[in-house]
Amino acid sequence: DQQVKQNSPSLSVQEGRISILNCDYTNSMFDYFLWYKKYPAEGPTFLISISSIKDKNEDGRFTVFLNKSAKHLSLHIVPSQPGDSAVYFCAASAGGSNYKLTFGKGTLLTVNP
Amino acid sequence: DSGVTQTPKHLITATGQRVTLRCSPRSGDLSVYWYQQSLDQGLQFLIQYYNGEERAKGNILERFSAQQFPDLHSELNLSSLELGDSALYFCASTRGGSGANVLTFGAGSRLTVL
Numbered sequence: 001d002q003q004v005k006q007n008s009p010s011l012s013v014q015e016g017r018i019s020i021l022n023c024d025y026t027n028s029m030f031d032y033f034l035w036y037k038k039y040p041a042e043g044p045t046f047l048i049s050i051s052s053i054k055d056k057n058e059d060g061r062f063t064v065f066l067n068k069s070a071k072h073l074s075l076h077i078v079p080s081q082p083g084d085s086a087v088y089f090c091a092a093s094a095g096g097s098n099y100k101l102t103f104g105k106g107t108l109l110t111v112n113p
Numbered sequence: 114d115s116g117v118t119q120t121p122k123h124l125i126t127a128t129g130q131r132v133t134l135r136c137s138p139r140s141g142d143l144s145v146y147w148y149q150q151s152l153d154q155g156l157q158f159l160i161q162y163y164n165g166e167e168r169a170k171g172n173i174l175e176r177f178s179a180q181q182f183p184d185l186h187s188e189l190n191l192s193s194l195e196l197g198d199s200a201l202y203f204c205a206s207t208r209g210g211s212g213a214n215v216l217t218f219g220a221g222s223r224l225t226v227l
Binding site: 002004034036041042043044045046049089091100101102103104105106 | 115117148153154155156157158169171203205215216217218219220221
């Protein structure tokens with residue numbers, strides 16, 4: 001049973017445009033959500049997070065939106081840059097317990113110059 | 114460099130064999146986590162150690178075991194290997210043992226079972 005779903009295996013956008021990566025979850029106990037970015041031959045690196053008490057968190061070009069009623073979150077990257085090309089993983093945890101991060105399968109983002 | 118060191122980077126072995134993956138956490142971090150990423154899968158949580166003690170267990174097979182040593186490095190032992198054990202194994206660390214801390218991942222160990 002996949003509790004965190006990233007339904008788009010890949011996404012391609014033009015440099016300078018907006019990238020929107022989506023994530024759905026099924027477990028209503030999840031209360032903390034994170035996005036990780038992964039380059040080839042490297043481990044995932046933390047990008048941005050959001051607590052369930054918020055509906056938006058912004059950090060520079062990256063904004064995460066949370067819609068609790070729809071159990072949906074999205075990551076917006078504006079403007080997209082070629083260096084953003086990577087696999088993006090959505091992750092969630094329940095009760096503030098980071099040790100049981102549940103990850104989605106990831107979305108490969110390609111930003112074309 | 115994330116500060117989390119994993120060795121070996123690549124490992125090729127045969128079915129039925131046993132391997133040990135090693136992880137050194139970031140300086141000052143007390144918790145170590147192991148995750149498995151199989152082909153086309155998300156990262157699956159295996160096990161967490163905090164300051165030498167097992168803290169949480171996920172979908173870890175009985176053929177797999179782990180430990181954290183007094184110097185805080187951790188080893189993941191995989192035995193009676195099967196083809197399906199081929200995967201990327203990631204180690205991550207955090208300062209504390211719980212709470213919404215951000216995990217810092219190593220670069221992973223790629224295991225290929227032939």
